[in-house]
Amino acid sequence: MNKSEIGLNAGKVWQLLSDYAKWSYGALKKKSGLEDKELGAALGWLAREDxxxxxEDNGELYVSLGVNVYIG
Structure with a gap:
């Protein structure tokens, strides 16, 4: 796995999250077809970019698009 692959996987996850729903890690893994390490790297990429x-709810990780509002 290299940076290019991680970026492509991040884009795939971004597309899934674009419905603005809250996705469980398991649902994202199943729908994306990514392995744990690939999904983890993609989520790390997106998290780093804010x-x-x-x-986390009852031991399950949930992910959704962040809402960034910049005033300036």
């Missing part, structure tokens, strides 16, 4: 929000 594009997603992550929540």
């Amino acid at each position: 594009k997603i929000e992550m929540y």
Whole structure:
């Protein structure tokens, strides 16, 4: 896995999250077809870019698009 692959996988996850729903990690993994390490890297990429929000509920990780509002 290289940066290019991680970026492509991040784009795939971004597209899934574009419905603005809250997705469970398991649902994202199943729908994206990515392995754990690939999905983890993609989520890390999106988190580093401040594009997603992550929540944990009853031991399950949930992910949704972040809402960034800049005033200036």
